[in-house]
Amino acid sequence: HRGKQAQQDLLFYSPEMNQRSMARLKLSSELHHALERNELKLFYQAQYDTQNTRIVGAEALIRWQHPSRGFISPAEFIPFAEETGLIVPIGEWVLSEAIGQLAQWDQAGIKLNRLSINLSAQQFKSNLTDLLLKILKQHQIQAQRIELELTESMLMKNDEATLSLLLKLKAAGFSLALDDFGTGYSNLSYLQRFTLDYLKIDQSFIRGLPDNPGSAGIVNAICGIASSLNLRLIAEGVETANQLSFLQKTACDQIQGYLLSRPIPADEFAVLFTRNLEHFQPNQTQ
Numbered sequence: 001h002r003g004k005q006a007q008q009d010l011l012f013y014s015p016e017m018n019q020r021s022m023a024r025l026k027l028s029s030e031l032h033h034a035l036e037r038n039e040l041k042l043f044y045q046a047q048y049d050t051q052n053t054r055i056v057g058a059e060a061l062i063r064w065q066h067p068s069r070g071f072i073s074p075a076e077f078i079p080f081a082e083e084t085g086l087i088v089p090i091g092e093w094v095l096s097e098a099i100g101q102l103a104q105w106d107q108a109g110i111k112l113n114r115l116s117i118n119l120s121a122q123q124f125k126s127n128l129t130d131l132l133l134k135i136l137k138q139h140q141i142q143a144q145r146i147e148l149e150l151t152e153s154m155l156m157k158n159d160e161a162t163l164s165l166l167l168k169l170k171a172a173g174f175s176l177a178l179d180d181f182g183t184g185y186s187n188l189s190y191l192q193r194f195t196l197d198y199l200k201i202d203q204s205f206i207r208g209l210p211d212n213p214g215s216a217g218i219v220n221a222i223c224g225i226a227s228s229l230n231l232r233l234i235a236e237g238v239e240t241a242n243q244l245s246f247l248q249k250t251a252c253d254q255i256q257g258y259l260l261s262r263p264i265p266a267d268e269f270a271v272l273f274t275r276n277l278e279h280f281q282p283n284q285t286q
């Protein structure tokens with residue numbers, strides 16, 4: 001289908017299009033250099049226990065600080081990086097940067113139990129486990145503290161290769177989460193076949209809470225699926241106190257969202273984490 005696209009491009013070739021592909025080419029070479037120029041950063045968003053709002057983990061989220069275009073959102077450049085294959089070196093950088101940060105926090109006495117890392121389909125290959133284990137060893141981090149966020153499209157194939165990779169990751173000790181749950185594939189058979197630990201309820205369902213009966217119904221149904229399949233739940237995109245109190249009445253274990261914390265740089269996250277911990281252990285810190 002690539003060939004067909006190329007044919008179409010040729011048919012509808014215009015100066016305007018030439019400009020667009022030049023822009024893409026430029027972006028591609030810039031993204032290629034973004035790594036070595038140190039323009040990629042990881043931000044961290046806290047994940048909280050729904051009931052007591054204690055920080056139980058964090059998700060690493062990539063940012064690109066482009067020298068002239070300013071901040072470029074991952075929603076814009078990750079799909080582009082996937083198309084061009086640049087996601088492979090970028091994804092590798094994310095893994096070592098995130099795991100390295102967890103080790104740095106350990107040394108600084110910031111005892112974060114779990115760090116979640118997003119994966120792209122192209123990273124989801126048989127060599128992934130070895131790569132991860134190499135990075136973990138380098139930083140003296142246990143696999144049990146790393147949660148890998150997968151998307152439904154990665155599990156869609158529902159084949160032996162996927163199953164054996166998932167089993168390998170599980171055997172190595174990694175925790176597996178399914179991101180954006182409910183937005184992708186509708187066949188749920190993979191939920192019973194693959195050994196996942198967490199479902200992350202997509203923020204589009206949280207947005208309508210508590211008043212939209214459709215959203216409330218879907219969230220309650222997902223809670224039902226999770227509890228019968230023994231999966232834990234994380235709600236994404238919690239922005240209001242009403243959404244939080246709705247979720248506190250459900251079986252949703254953890255929450256993430258602007259209400260409690262936005263994605264922030266590592267040093268700010270350390271401050272946030274310490275303050276949150278003080279709230280639970282007032283005498284043991286400071």
Ligand code: C2E
Binds near residue numbers: 061
């Ligand atoms: P995601 O993994 O589903 O991450 C959640 C997105 O929701 C993040 O957007 C986060 O900043 C945003 N978010 C969190 N809380 C709220 C909230 O309360 N309200 C709203 N409106 N948004 C909220 P972000 O950081 O722009 O990332 C977008 C997507 O880019 C991610 O979605 C993920 O799919 C991808 N991505 C980010 N970092 C990486 C990475 O290192 N590797 C890969 N492969 N993909 C990444």
Ligand code: MG
Binds near residue numbers: 118149
């Ligand atoms: Mg994610």
Ligand code: MG
Binds near residue numbers: 179180200202203
């Ligand atoms: Mg998500």
Ligand code: MG
Binds near residue numbers: 179180
């Ligand atoms: Mg996503």
